[in-house]
């Protein structure tokens with residue numbers, strides 16, 4: 067196998083990849099931010115001001131995960147990770163667990179709905195039930211648990227690992243994201259040397275930075291793109 071074909075791939079996904087599984091996106095007309103404000107539920111200030119409201123917002127989204135399952139796009143990416151001869155890093159902005167349940171090992175840069183973090187002892191742990199201000203931390207007993215997600219104004223996770231993968235990749239694919247939230251929206255610029263492809267329902271805010279685009283639903287565009295990649299090995 068020629069070295070050229072074993073180049074590294076970085077995939078970035080957003081809420082659009084989970085849309086056909088039944089999870090809402092954020093900025094589509096029927097999206098989450100059409101009914102609730104970021105400032106009221108997705109910032110540290112919101113949690114300090116009204117933790118019960120923030121817990122209710124995440125409890126509803128966490129509970130919804132039991133009712134949805136991965137779609138063909140999640141499954142196609144898990145196949146790419148299994149069959150591509152070079153390194154594949156799947157970075158997701160999504161806090162759902164659909165990539166994980168499809169068999170991927172995603173880097174959750176915005177954290178995970180199904181994990182909690184203790185503000186008293188800093189432990190993080192898997193969490194599938196509701197959270198409240200009275201829920202005791204299993205590690206230290208303090209009633210100081212929060213959803214283990216990255217809110218606006220907080221630093222996304224594993225940025226150094228992402229930067230290193232972007233610097234060395236031969237292909238960057240962005241799937242189902244509006245390209246409006248940073249630093250994720252800036253990754254395409256950090257992969258300026260690589261082939262850059264956007265797979266999205268419609269052009270995103272960052273479309274001009276991509277050399278190629280395939281517009282349509284992820285369950286169609288992602289399996290087709292992965293098939294074409296694997297055939298070209």
Ligand code: BV8
Nearest residue numbers: 080081082091092093159218219242243244247248267284
């Ligand atoms: C940071 C987790 C600095 C929680 C999320 C002013 C004040 C404070 C901050 C800022 C500011 N101005 C700018 C910033 C930076 C800010 C930012 O970018 N704001 C934006 C709104 C301007 N970013 C941050 O705050 C980040 N942190 O900057 O820290 C720092 C520095 C040093 C030290 C400490 C801190 C943190 C951002 C992370 C916030 N958390 N989520 C949760 O999920 O509740 S972000 C949130 O938006 C979601 O997680 C989501 O992942 C993310 C991006 O949204 P998308 O995934 O793109 O979804 P969207 O609905 O927008 O788009 C969906 C797309 O899919 C569409 O294009 C649609 O066409 C397409 N689609 C739909 N259906 C389909 C489809 N595609 C294919 N198939 C389909 N079927």
